[in-house]
Amino acid sequence: MPHKPKLGQNFLRDQTAIRRIVAALGDISHQTVVEIGPGQGAITGLLASQAARVIALELDRELAPRLRAFLGSEKVTVFEQDVLQFDFSAASAQANQKLAIVGNLPYYITSPILLKLAQSASGLDRAVLMVQREVADRIVAQPGSRDYGLLSVTVQMYGPVERLFTLPPGAFSPPPDVHSTVFRWRFAPRFHELGLEENPFLQLARQVFAQKRKTLANNLRAAKYPGDAVAAALTSTAIPPQSRAEELSLESLAHLFLALKNDPAS
Ligand code: SAM
DSSP states (O other): OOOOGGOOEEEOOHHHHHHHHHTOOOOOOOOOOEOOOOOOTTHHHHHHSSSSSSEEEEOOOHHHHHHHHHHHTTTTTEEEEEEEGGOHHHHHHHSSSSSSEEHHHHHGGGGHHHHHHHHHHHGGGEEEEEEEEEHHHHHOOOTTSSSHEEEHHHTTTTTTTTEEEEEOGGGEEEEEEEEOOEEEEEEEOOOOTOOHHHHHHHHHHHHSSOOTSHHHHHHHTTTOHHHHHHHHHHHHHOOOOTTOOOOOOHHHHHHHHHHHHHHHTO
């Protein structure tokens, strides 16, 4: 069957990688696992042999029925649907547990999928995901590094991430143009602990990272924060005025958010 490049179809052929991905989920013997984009079932087959239950979300209407026939397991439910429309909270409530997520993601919608998972974090325990290597670099980046930015902050606010391993294009059929990296994400949102409101904080993050070449202060002024309020917030948080957002840890960004929020001028 021809693959559909528009759906990001690069099927994993490396059996060692498949075993490492499933092993990275830890003990799944009592776990409902949701697989994003099962494709031809490379990962799904092994999942089915180890997990308590597997929910596989496949958009391709030709692949979904083939997968059902190929797996033929009562443990696996294949939904022919867009992952971005899936109700993870309802699935978690139905399973009566937080879900584990796995997926060799369709790269054309990596960011929307990560945001969808972040928004569903209360129903999720952990995820093991394959993404383009450069995207993984940004996800796990730490403050001060070239790759640290809005994606790092957004993902890491929902829990710690670890890079696991990288695969060359030849591990897939057809081979993609890029290397791919698997990372693990343990869902443990930090908003409450840091005293933050989720959406207003994420909005501030988008504002401070809006223009990479501008200083933090200039990005804030461009987002219409009064100059006095910006200066006062930088002073009270001891953030140097010439700093760029790329230098700030999650904790420093949180302090900045609280200082701006508490300033009556802003
Ligand atoms: N898991 C398989 C593997 O590792 O061989 C396939 C991975 S392939 C990179 C991505 C899969 O996601 C494809 O099967 C594709 O049809 C599916 N897909 C693409 N867009 C999707 C969407 N919006 N929702 C669910 N699945 C999608």
